[in-house]
Amino acid sequence: MPDTQYSEIIDFALKREKEAVQFYTELEHIAQFASQKELLGEIKGMEQGHVKILENLKTKSPEAIRVERVPNFMASTYLVEAQPAKDMNYQDILIIAMKREDRSHALYEELLQQTENPELRKIFEMLAGEESKHKRFFEDLYDKYVQPDN
Amino acid sequence: MSLKDILSPLTVWRRTAEKPYTVIDPINDRPGAARYRGFHKNDMEACIGCGTCETICQNAAIDLVPVEGIETTNGDSGLRPQIDYGRCCWCALCVDICTTSSLTMSNEYIWVDTDPEVFRFVPGAENKPWDNSELGYSRAEGYQLLDPERVEMPELEPDTRLTSFIEMVQGYSAEQAKKEADRCVECGICMAACPAHMDIPGYIKAIRENDINGGLALMYQTNPFPASCGRICTHRCEEVCAINHTGDPIAIRWLKRYIADMADESDYQAITKTAEPERTEKVAIIGAGPGGLSAAYYLRLLGYQVTVFEAQPHGGGMLRYGIPEYRLPYDQLDKDIDLVASLGVEIKYNTRINGLKESNGPKESDGPGSDGGPAPSFEQLYQDYDAVFFSTGLPDPYTLGIQGEDHPRVISGISILEDVTAGKTPDLRKSVAVVGGGNVAMDAARTARRMGCEVTVLYRRREVDMPADEEEITEAKEEGVKFITQAIPVRIEDKPEAKGEQAAFVWGEAEMVDQGEDRRPKPVLQEDKIHTDLFDTVVPAIGQGSSLDFIPEDMAAKIGIIKYKIKVGLHGETGEPKIFAGGDISNRLKDAISAIADGHRAAKGIDRYLRENQSKKETS
Ligand SMILES: Cc1cc2nc3c(=O)[nH]c(=O)nc-3n(C[C@H](O)[C@H](O)[C@H](O)COP(=O)(O)OP(=O)(O)OC[C@H]3O[C@@H](n4cnc5c(N)ncnc54)[C@H](O)[C@@H]3O)c2cc1C
Ligand code: SF4
Ligand code: SF4
Numbered sequence: 113m114p115d116t117q118y119s120e121i122i123d124f125a126l127k128r129e130k131e132a133v134q135f136y137t138e139l140e141h142i143a144q145f146a147s148q149k150e151l152l153g154e155i156k157g158m159e160q161g162h163v164k165i166l167e168n169l170k171t172k173s174p175e176a177i178r179v180e181r182v183p184n185f186m187a188s189t190y191l192v193e194a195q196p197a198k199d200m201n202y203q204d205i206l207i208i209a210m211k212r213e214d215r216s217h218a219l220y221e222e223l224l225q226q227t228e229n230p231e232l233r234k235i236f237e238m239l240a241g242e243e244s245k246h247k248r249f250f251e252d253l254y255d256k257y258v259q260p261d262n
Numbered sequence: 263m264s265l266k267d268i269l270s271p272l273t274v275w276r277r278t279a280e281k282p283y284t285v286i287d288p289i290n291d292r293p294g295a296a297r298y299r300g301f302h303k304n305d306m307e308a309c310i311g312c313g314t315c316e317t318i319c320q321n322a323a324i325d326l327v328p329v330e331g332i333e334t335t336n337g338d339s340g341l342r343p344q345i346d347y348g349r350c351c352w353c354a355l356c357v358d359i360c361t362t363s364s365l366t367m368s369n370e371y372i373w374v375d376t377d378p379e380v381f382r383f384v385p386g387a388e389n390k391p392w393d394n395s396e397l398g399y400s401r402a403e404g405y406q407l408l409d410p411e412r413v414e415m416p417e418l419e420p421d422t423r424l425t426s427f428i429e430m431v432q433g434y435s436a437e438q439a440k441k442e443a444d445r446c447v448e449c450g451i452c453m454a455a456c457p458a459h460m461d462i463p464g465y466i467k468a469i470r471e472n473d474i475n476g477g478l479a480l481m482y483q484t485n486p487f488p489a490s491c492g493r494i495c496t497h498r499c500e501e502v503c504a505i506n507h508t509g510d511p512i513a514i515r516w517l518k519r520y521i522a523d524m525a526d527e528s529d530y531q532a533i534t535k536t537a538e539p540e541r542t543e544k545v546a547i548i549g550a551g552p553g554g555l556s557a558a559y560y561l562r563l564l565g566y567q568v569t570v571f572e573a574q575p576h577g578g579g580m581l582r583y584g585i586p587e588y589r590l591p592y593d594q595l596d597k598d599i600d601l602v603a604s605l606g607v608e609i610k611y612n613t614r615i616n617g618l619k620e621s622n623g624p625k626e627s628d629g630p631g632s633d634g635g636p637a638p639s640f641e642q643l644y645q646d647y648d649a650v651f652f653s654t655g656l657p658d659p660y661t662l663g664i665q666g667e668d669h670p671r672v673i674s675g676i677s678i679l680e681d682v683t684a685g686k687t688p689d690l691r692k693s694v695a696v697v698g699g700g701n702v703a704m705d706a707a708r709t710a711r712r713m714g715c716e717v718t719v720l721y722r723r724r725e726v727d728m729p730a731d732e733e734e735i736t737e738a739k740e741e742g743v744k745f746i747t748q749a750i751p752v753r754i755e756d757k758p759e760a761k762g763e764q765a766a767f768v769w770g771e772a773e774m775v776d777q778g779e780d781r782r783p784k785p786v787l788q789e790d791k792i793h794t795d796l797f798d799t800v801v802p803a804i805g806q807g808s809s810l811d812f813i814p815e816d817m818a819a820k821i822g823i824i825k826y827k828i829k830v831g832l833h834g835e836t837g838e839p840k841i842f843a844g845g846d847i848s849n850r851l852k853d854a855i856s857a858i859a860d861g862h863r864a865a866k867g868i869d870r871y872l873r874e875n876q877s878k879k880e881t882s
Contacts, residue, residue: 145617146818147810147826154825185775185784190752191663202807202826203660255782257825258660261700261729262722262804 119170121235126166128216132159135212139205144198151205162246179237182244187251188214203258206250213247294369299352299399301370302345304386306332308364311339312449312504315356315365323349324356329387336455337502347381354399358407361447361504366400368392410509413442415516420740424712427587427682430737431493431516436472439520443469445505446512452499457851458484458859462499462514469517475533477521482534485858486559486602487552489594490581492519496731496853522597530601534563541565543872546647548615548640548812551579552854553653553845555599556861557834557868558607564869568607569647571638573614579655580846581854583680584702586709613637615652617812640812644840648875649868651834653845653857656806662697666754667802671765675706675803682709690715691798695767697721697751698803699728704735706803707743717742718797720749722772722785748772750787754800765800769793808847817841833867834860842868 136156143149169177188210194200196208220240227233285291294300306329316324326341334340343356343365357365365385370392375381383390392398416432423430434442448463456462461480468477481488495515503511525533545561547554550572558568576582577599581590603609614637643650659674661667673688675696681688692715696707699721707717719738721728725747728735739745748771755766770792772785808826810818822829822837827848834842844860846852 145811146813146815147808147823149815150818150823151825183775185786187784190665190750190787192665192667194663201658201660203663207663253825255784257805258663258807259698259804261698261703 117232118235121232121239122166122170125239126163126170129159129162129166132212133163139196139200139208142196142198143200147202148200148205151202155205155209158246158249162242165242177234177238179234180241180245181237182241182248184217184244185248185251187255188247203254206254206258210247210250210254213243213250217243217247294371294397296369296397297399298367298369298371298397299354299357300368301347301373301390301392302343302356302385303366303368303390303393303395303398304343304384305362305364306342306386308362308507309342309360309386310337310362310364310451310504310507311341311343312361312447312451313339313341313343314359314361314447314449314504315343317447317449318355318359320353320355321349321351323347323351327384329384334454337451339451339454342384342387344382344384348378355407357399358401358405359447360401361408361449362507363401366398368395368398370395370398406508408447408505408509409445410505412445412510412513413438415513420737420742423588424741427712429493429591430588433523434513434516434520436524439469439517440472442513443467443517447504449504451502451504452512452514455502456499457853457856458862460484460499460518465521466512466514466517469520474521474524475529478525478530479533481518481521484862485855486534486556487581487598487854487858488518489522489597490552490578490590491855491858492516492522493590493594494581494585495855496851498851498855522594527597530597531604534601534605536563538563538565541567541872543567543648543876544569544646545868546571546643546650548643548650548652549579549654549845550574550577550599550609550611551653551655551845551857552581553655553857553861554579554651555602555607556858557651557653557842557844557865558609558861559602559605560862560865561868562602562605562607564865566869566872570607570609571613571615571643572609572611575611577609577611579653579857583683584676584705586679586682586705586712588708588712589705615640615643615812617814639814640817641814644817648872649840649842651842651844651861651864651868652828653843653847653861654809654812655846656808656852658807658809659802660805660807662751662754662802662804664751664753666756666765669754669756669765669800670762671798672754672800672802675702675801676806678706678709678801687713689799692716693797694718694799694801695720695795695797696801696803698805699723699725699730699747700803700805701730701734702806703801703803704730704738706801708734708738708741710799710801711738711741711743715799716744718744718746718795720746720751720767720769722748722750723782724748724774727782748774748785749793750785752787752792755794757796760796764796764798766794766796767800769795810847830860831867832863833870834864835867835871839871842871 136152140149140152191207193211194204194207220236224236313326316326323346324343327344329342332340418430443466446466450463452462453459465477465480497515499514500511544567547558547570550570558570562568578595659676678688690710694710694715694717696703696719707719710717749769750772752768752770757766770787774783775786776783820838828843830843830848834844842864844864845857849856
């Protein structure tokens, strides 16, 4: 695989993560209460972490990439998209986060299906795996704190 | 010289030709009988270090000692019996009484050593030749020195229960309470498991000795809600009770209730009074739930001037507006609250503290009884008082988050329970689906049954995973509540023919995916196994969140909020030295006794903070 193709894909993923950082920054401005801002700040910090991971990947060779897949428990599939609003509660913010990760995951899965090139497939698989891990993190929080009784 | 004297030496010499009388290899030649009581063996994993063996030993031959590799855990003191064979008389009382049956005796009785110290050892901790011996003494099947059976609590029959909200548990008589108290071995293992570390063996002993006031005084040392906790406590103590290993745990919660029921209300104040001098410092408390009132009680005992601000027209928090009357009658809750108030704690009801800088009046929804005066803001309290404690709970119900949930026939479990407390009749109609498997779901379901509804509980996981108390689930079943487990909510539809009068609840069957030890399995929706059921009312009861909007942003940053919860230290300290917090908004267990314990610890923290402040002022 030409190096340019590899770094283009990583750049694409990086752009998405940076957009996510921007998105949560904007949400912080919309939010009205300290509890919302604290959580949004934490999620934003995680997205910044993802940016760092991807930047590090740029300096690595594609062969060094490790693919980790997390099973999809569909915990957020049937949840309704929450809208950013100044009175968002914990549940709303987690739903927003899960849905974003869900969409990113679906995008990389889609790209994965569309390519036959084994090296490209590996990168998309890695990126899809990363997104599903992030989604799973929020799903676990949702399970534990939003629906402890269900 | 007689002839006998002459012949005797010859008789002795004759013995030399006979078989010797001494046992040359005694260990092999003279084994103990099969059930002989020889050196002890102890199954270190099964033993919980309760010390009952030590207590019963008449020769003081047993000491409970720390053992390397054995940790103190919930339900295990981390100690193990050490036996002194210079004192042991091999009576086996220790084996007969052992609460876990971990202690037994081998049939080995011979051990030769020149060092007397080695005859004092911890069975099971040091390898001994008899450790694997099959023979010896153990308690015979069915033979019990301890009574394994709990005295049954009289309860109303399910049919009678459904006719009203009358309390279903009727309480022990004096005779029953004494009989139950007699089963306790006073080991104290339960005390560590109780979040408030109540002196359980102490008040159980008081029942045995018919010292009700003494028992009540002991309870008030760590818990000013004995009448309430005696009914609805999550009784974590009973799970670890030593007797639970081979029989039913002691009914600790019911015994607590017995004392609270028996104590004369007129004696309460005398029992709980202290001689602390009055102090001038003022403490504001937000929330008259168990957390807030517990802090108020202990601060008042220390002499502080305490004012509690409560949004609702009555105190008790979720104990009143969540837990239904058939589990905790209001007069019993009031008994606990009245004692706190009677000590001089001022409780301002209908007063919702808000985050606004300027004062505002009570909300219209705060109900009657409002004095119409302005409710202070959080900032005002911060300025006007020497310390602030808040325990505002988790009032906001989370939604199912699925499509169609804004259907008019969806009503949250918490709002149903709150309505019933406020004397309103929730509009439930006939068929009701309650979604969730916790205590709120059980309370909502059983409340709906008492209002004549047909109730189905739908829960995403298996019955064993339900967070509700086992007895609540059993009682709900007895009362005719149906359960559908492994049912994942998918969406709520409005069938055209139902015209908003009924909700079509769409749910799918779940397949459980194991997540390893100590983690709840994950329910995964099977999209090809979808069901639709029509209900008059759908009641989500899956969890609640905090409402911290009353804390202004600049203050919140200092206090420290993590994931919508308040971050506190051991004594309820927040990041702002003058502000303390506790109860459901900060702890993990989210039950009444944990909130009470938080309130008590925070009172100690506030006391320390105010005293340090005072001494700083005096030295400056
Ligand atoms: C339906 C239900 C059943 C339960 N069953 C049990 C059970 O069987 N056993 C058990 O141990 N626990 C049970 N619990 C949990 C238990 O009720 C709580 O753990 C406990 O009440 C927490 O106490 P708290 O003081 O932290 O908060 P709460 O009891 O919630 O009290 C908080 C108080 O603060 C007031 N408040 C909130 N915001 C403001 C404000 N801004 N200004 C003024 N006042 C304010 C509220 O009105 C409320 O009175 C149950 C809870 C529910 C909902
Ligand atoms: S009575 Fe049994 S369980 Fe308790 S300390 Fe003794 S040996 Fe261990
Ligand atoms: S109640 Fe159980 S655990 Fe507590 S002291 Fe009595 S026997 Fe021991």
